[in-house]
Amino acid sequence: MSGKDSDLNSNNIKPVHTNKVGGSPFKGVVGWIDNRLPIIRMFKYEYLDFQVPKNLSYLWSLGGILMICLIFLIVTGLVLGMHYKPSSTEAFISVEKIMRDVNYGWLLRYAHMNFASFFFIAVYIHIFRGLYYGSYKEPRQLMWLIGIVIFFMMMATAFLGYTLPWGQMSYWGATVITNLFSAVPLVGKAIVTWLWGDYSVGDSTLNRFYVLHWLLAFGILGVVIFHVIALHIVGSNNPSGIEPADTRDTVSFAPFTTSKDLFAMLIFLLAFVLITMYAPNYLGHPDNYIPADPLVTPAHIVPEWYFLPFYAILRSIPDKLLGVIAMVSSIAVLGLLPWLDLSKVRSSVFRPIWKQFVFLFVLDFFILMYVGGMPAEGIYVLIARVGTVYWFLFFLVIAPLVSLTEKTLPMPNSIHEYEDWKKQGRIKTFKIF
Amino acid sequence: MSLVLKFSLFFFFLLLNISNSFSAEKQEKLLKQSWSFDGFFGKFDRASLQRGYQVYTEVCSSCHSMNLLSYRNLSEAGGPSFSEEEVKAIASKVEVLDGPNDKGEMFRRPGKPSDKFTSPFPNEKAARAANGGAYPPDMSVLVKARAGGPDYIYSILMGYDDKPPKGIKLEDGVYYNKYMPGNKIKMAQPLNKDSVNYSDGTLATQEQLAKDVVTFLTWASEPHLEARKRIGFKTVFYLLILTVLVYLVKKKIWLSVEPKV
Ligand code: HEM
Numbered sequence: 231m232s233g234k235d236s237d238l239n240s241n242n243i244k245p246v247h248t249n250k251v252g253g254s255p256f257k258g259v260v261g262w263i264d265n266r267l268p269i270i271r272m273f274k275y276e277y278l279d280f281q282v283p284k285n286l287s288y289l290w291s292l293g294g295i296l297m298i299c300l301i302f303l304i305v306t307g308l309v310l311g312m313h314y315k316p317s318s319t320e321a322f323i324s325v326e327k328i329m330r331d332v333n334y335g336w337l338l339r340y341a342h343m344n345f346a347s348f349f350f351i352a353v354y355i356h357i358f359r360g361l362y363y364g365s366y367k368e369p370r371q372l373m374w375l376i377g378i379v380i381f382f383m384m385m386a387t388a389f390l391g392y393t394l395p396w397g398q399m400s401y402w403g404a405t406v407i408t409n410l411f412s413a414v415p416l417v418g419k420a421i422v423t424w425l426w427g428d429y430s431v432g433d434s435t436l437n438r439f440y441v442l443h444w445l446l447a448f449g450i451l452g453v454v455i456f457h458v459i460a461l462h463i464v465g466s467n468n469p470s471g472i473e474p475a476d477t478r479d480t481v482s483f484a485p486f487t488t489s490k491d492l493f494a495m496l497i498f499l500l501a502f503v504l505i506t507m508y509a510p511n512y513l514g515h516p517d518n519y520i521p522a523d524p525l526v527t528p529a530h531i532v533p534e535w536y537f538l539p540f541y542a543i544l545r546s547i548p549d550k551l552l553g554v555i556a557m558v559s560s561i562a563v564l565g566l567l568p569w570l571d572l573s574k575v576r577s578s579v580f581r582p583i584w585k586q587f588v589f590l591f592v593l594d595f596f597i598l599m600y601v602g603g604m605p606a607e608g609i610y611v612l613i614a615r616v617g618t619v620y621w622f623l624f625f626l627v628i629a630p631l632v633s634l635t636e637k638t639l640p641m642p643n644s645i646h647e648y649e650d651w652k653k654q655g656r657i658k659t660f661k662i663f
Numbered sequence: 664m665s666l667v668l669k670f671s672l673f674f675f676f677l678l679l680n681i682s683n684s685f686s687a688e689k690q691e692k693l694l695k696q697s698w699s700f701d702g703f704f705g706k707f708d709r710a711s712l713q714r715g716y717q718v719y720t721e722v723c724s725s726c727h728s729m730n731l732l733s734y735r736n737l738s739e740a741g742g743p744s745f746s747e748e749e750v751k752a753i754a755s756k757v758e759v760l761d762g763p764n765d766k767g768e769m770f771r772r773p774g775k776p777s778d779k780f781t782s783p784f785p786n787e788k789a790a791r792a793a794n795g796g797a798y799p800p801d802m803s804v805l806v807k808a809r810a811g812g813p814d815y816i817y818s819i820l821m822g823y824d825d826k827p828p829k830g831i832k833l834e835d836g837v838y839y840n841k842y843m844p845g846n847k848i849k850m851a852q853p854l855n856k857d858s859v860n861y862s863d864g865t866l867a868t869q870e871q872l873a874k875d876v877v878t879f880l881t882w883a884s885e886p887h888l889e890a891r892k893r894i895g896f897k898t899v900f901y902l903l904i905l906t907v908l909v910y911l912v913k914k915k916i917w918l919s920v921e922p923k924v
Contacts, residue, residue, distance in 0.1 A: 284920055330887075507892065520808045
């Protein structure tokens with residue numbers, strides 16, 4: 231007996247608690263479960279009591295909307311996958327069979343297609359929000375980086391998905407993009423053959439693209455979970471860029487944020503339903519209803535609309551390898567922003583110069599999108615080059631330079647003061663911002 | 664709120680421009696028609712669908728296949744609405760290759776409603792050989808596969824001209840068409856006045872024939888168009904009401920935070 235006590239007192243023995251049952255704020259069955267599997271209290275703390283800045287605008291609803299898009303994509307994708315056949319002879323027909331013979335198959339397929347587009351609409355607004363309000367700054371750098379990883383994965387998933395219906399644009403888009411890897415010195419050709427699983431885009435390419443499309447979609451879900459966990463550690467930024475200090479600055483997630491987000495989601499869904507039900511092929515390309523034909527090259531090979539800005543950057547550079555590097559870096563460079571923008575002030579509301587450049591950047595994005603859909607000739611090449619130069623200047627030169635030299639506007643001390651200033655007209659912002 | 668609207672409008676118009684730019688090369692403005700299936704409540708005109716089917720079988724089907732359709736589709740809801748008896752009669756007029764039977768031989772039998780539309784040519788090579796090297800595309804999704812959709816097909820059918828503008832040389836078997844990219848097409852003008860005898864008394868003008876066959880082809884490409892628009896309208900209606908309600912609830916909830924906004 232006493233021997234045991236003296237053992238515990240000696241230096242190298244410590245008590246352990248492998249059994250952590252307990253601590254639930256709930257009673258009864260719920261408490262019993264929560265004591266053993268603490269997800270119910272986690273949900274309560276993270277989604278019901280969670281404190282959020284009270285001045286969030288609708289631009290903060292995009293995150294939830296993105297989550298909805300992802301879930302809908304996965305659900306519609308799962309059911310499509312039960313009817314789809316990833317073979318070069320059957321893929322096109324199987325998609326059409328889904329549209330014709332599967333009950334509500336047309337709805338599934340059109341919804342999946344258009345959710346992919348709306349996913350990108352939402353993510354672009356989401357990224358813009360981060361850019362404008364400096365959400366990438368301390369302490370949210372990691373969230374920003376995770377976001378960029380998600381964006382890369384989204385692009386890969388959408389590219390792979392677009393090959394699945396095996397129409398002309400599927401086939402030729404896949405050919406053009408996979409061929410980019412041939413720009414890698416020495417091993418380029420080998421990489422391309424390895425990717426294709428053949429000596430041209432074909433049956434084996436389609437088969438693996440289908441598998442990877444599935445895999446990456448769930449991969450996104452995984453990374454999104456990290457994004458959300460990180461969010462609940464660092465908390466939301468807000469239009470003022472000032473961290474909340476007390477309950478005068480915040481509201482609880484439910485019912486305030488939830489009711490607001492729900493409203494935003496419904497508006498988003500309305501736009502989605504209008505496109506999906508009345509112009510389902512509007513955002514797509516008619517050529518993708520022509521079955522893939524390796525012998526006939528379409529007059530213009532254009533990617534989906536959401537890739538156009540990056541496609542423009544790729545084509546703006548005459549050298550293939552450099553073009554690919556530019557295209558990949560144009561997104562990767564976003565990841566450097568937290569360390570390139572040295573301003574201590576987060577929100578563009580107080581940064582009159584930076585704000586102008588951000589708007590110019592948005593304009594640049596749309597201009598690149600426009601020229602990306604045009605043939606790469608004449609004036610369009612020039613516009614694309616100017617656009618590309620501004621894109622990189624914005625991050626690599628303008629961001630550090632402006633942040634070091636800019637004189638920022640006087641700032642309130644807290645979010646509730648910010649709201650007062652807004653009411654008094656001392657701060658001018660757009661209503662939705 | 665108005666800014667949300669402006670912002671989204673801006674975005675959509677931009678997208679509109681972009682998707683138009685995909686088809687930047689078409690020079691001639693298409694002959695825009697008002698179709699019964701356009702708009703929020705669009706429906707196919709049944710009589711036009713049935714006539715269009717007649718035009719397709721009597722004219723186009725001698726060159727163009729329609730591999731994705733079965734005879735049974737002709738009696739399905741939202742389509743030409745032939746009765747099942749009529750469909751049986753239509754199908755029984757064609758001969759299909761079936762088999763092998765118990766002796767291992769292929770045999771010919773009259774068609775059934777579950778059979779696919781028969782194709783004019785056994786394969787693409789045969790189709791090309793018979794058409795001066797050009798392939799008459801399968802018509803199952805043709806309307807969706809061309810920028811401009813129904814208006815484009817209609818324009819092609821109406822866009823022939825015996826006297827092409829000076830400077831355009833036409834080889835044998837090539838015809839001038841205002842709306843075809845490059846203005847040259849290897850399909851002779853398929854529709855003329857009275858190409859088809861309508862039994863319902865409709866005058867078979869070239870315009871009427873073109874309109875009917877395009878209506879039919881649009882249905883073939885989008886057989887669930889009517890259901891889509893119907894469900895779409897219900898969904899929008901429901902969402903609108905829900906959105907208003909949620910907005911009011913949200914306002915009420917936020918009253919405690921922003922007393923008079
Ligand atoms: C990250 C989310 C996803 C994105 C961005 C995405 C994107 C796309 C795109 C752009 C297409 C081509 C649409 C077309 O032109 O027809 C597509 C097709 C397809 N996707 Fe996805 N997808 C996602 C998730 C999924 C998931 C989770 C599955 C299944 C588990 C799936 C299964 C399919 C199938 C079977 C097709 C071919 C049928 C079709 O073309 O409609 N997708 N996807």
